[in-house]
Amino acid sequence: MPDRITAFFQRLGQGVGRGIGLLVAWLIWPFMAARGWYSGRHWMVKGPVIAVLALLVGSYGYFIWQTQVWSGFNPNFVDSYRWSERTVPAGQELTAPAPASPQTTAAATAARQCQSSAIVDAAADLTDMNVNQNAWISSMLLYRLGLLGLDWDSTPFLDNKASFQRGVNQAVRRTSVELVDTLARMRGTSGVNNNLQDARSNLQFDEYSWYFGLSPFGPKTPSPSYYRAAIDSLRKFNAELTTCVAVFDGRADNLVQFLDRIANDIGSTSAILRERSENFNGGWFDTRADDRFWFAYGQLYGYYAILTAAGADFSQVIRERNLGPMWSETLVQLKAALRIQPAIISNGREDGWIMPSHLAVMGFYILRVRSNLVEVRSVLDR
Template structure:
């Protein structure tokens, strides 16, 4: 009896070994055939092919490095701005001290943070979504449909979504007086640049021909935001730090993250493949990037609307909102799992992130209600 059991498992493992061997042979066959062809070519052909292969390997090494190393990533990045000690709203004249000098006004922390987040995306790091190898995918399969190399790209797109939403509000409301004054040219240029396609490379098929890559447009947006802030500091630009503008800004953020919450819910409810859901990671990291961006932008908005926050006694509630955002940034699992909510083996990171987003949104709605009284 024991011999039969041993024979049974021996046959099972032998069959598995043959299957794995055939799979490896099938995967290796193109490379073996290429090697045989390469050995029988002349030295010129071999030199050209070798150079192409070397370039190919180099590109993939660079691609691997850029997708895995997150330069400058810091969930506590808002502390570097030291905005808690600022006592002047954006655009408000700064009281002169000592000898009179040029008139100055408060800078916009929102514009500074938006510029720095974009700089973080395209200068401190490579913008992954427009890299050639990312666009080519994994043997033609979109990287977002695989569990590899797409986390940083999704995170960057989430951060960029927060900056895009903010750039619209800067142009339409914050950077002009009651919506009736002339649109600020620097803010308009920043909005146009940051709204550019996220995946443009140097050449495209639709339309066919050479293109300006995405990072160049985003660098222009960064420069335009900083140019606006320099003019604002010189009192040559406008930042309308009124309560109704803050209400509208909070509304837009709440709607934006509410949409992301719906995306997470749809994926969590309809797909429960646990660690094997290949789209769960890009959904998660997009939401994480969005909250990462809004954490800094809301912290900045509190400084820009310092008078409004103080007059309406919003300090405690604003602290709670920022604490909720910061708590969400503690969720950084090594592998993103989209399991069932009642499951006991595979966790459900999408539902967890969705829970934090809804808590933040609830705090934003409460802030808006207090401001609207």
């Protein structure tokens, strides 16, 4: 009996070995055939082939490097601004030092200075991180071509950074709309600021455009160029605001509307996470869980910076309504969500004990942030 068991396992091992050998042979056969074909060609054929292979290897090497290296990524980057030390809300005139002579009094009167907008600074710097400190992954040619024709978002590879960037961009887009429509207009009746209008238009541009497209057919301006133009427009607006030419209307009702829009935006993302978590339980093998997670993460990353900045721009409203503790708690919840950085995203069952459900965890934090925003809004509405 022991001999029969031993023989069975020997046959099993031999069968597995033959199977692995056949698989390896099948995988390397195209390369061996190509080598045989290549060795018999003239150098005029070999040269272009080598050039094409070198171009492919270099392009994919650059593409993989750009998707894996996240420059400027730092959830605590808002600390460097020291916005909490500002004493004047955005758009209000800064107090000039006491003049030493009548001549300096006249110069100070001529050169008025107002407080710039921290929200605009945050939006510009978030976009700068996306397209200047990093390559914009979603419009790169190899990202658009996908993996053997399969969209990278449908694979577990090389799409996390692209999803994160689109999440950050979603927060900046939403903010640019509110800046144009309410925050940078005096009681909503003054004219639209041209720089902010340009920024909003450029930020709404398609995230996937490369230098050439099929629909419509022909050359195009790539997405990063539009976003870089938006950065310039945002900085121009802040320069105008600093010289008291532009306006920033930091009223309570404007803050209420701004918070409403943000709550609705992240609420929509929460619904996307819930739908994926409930209907797909592939654990570590759910190939779409990672892009859902990192989009939500990027959105919260952007809103953490923007809401921190809003605390400085609306400091007078927050102080008058005694919202300091509630506002701080909202930022604490956002920062807690940004500490979740799993190496591999898993979309397991919520009651599972082997594979975690990172989408459910992220959705939980989003709902906590949204609940805090709704609470702040209710206090402002009283």
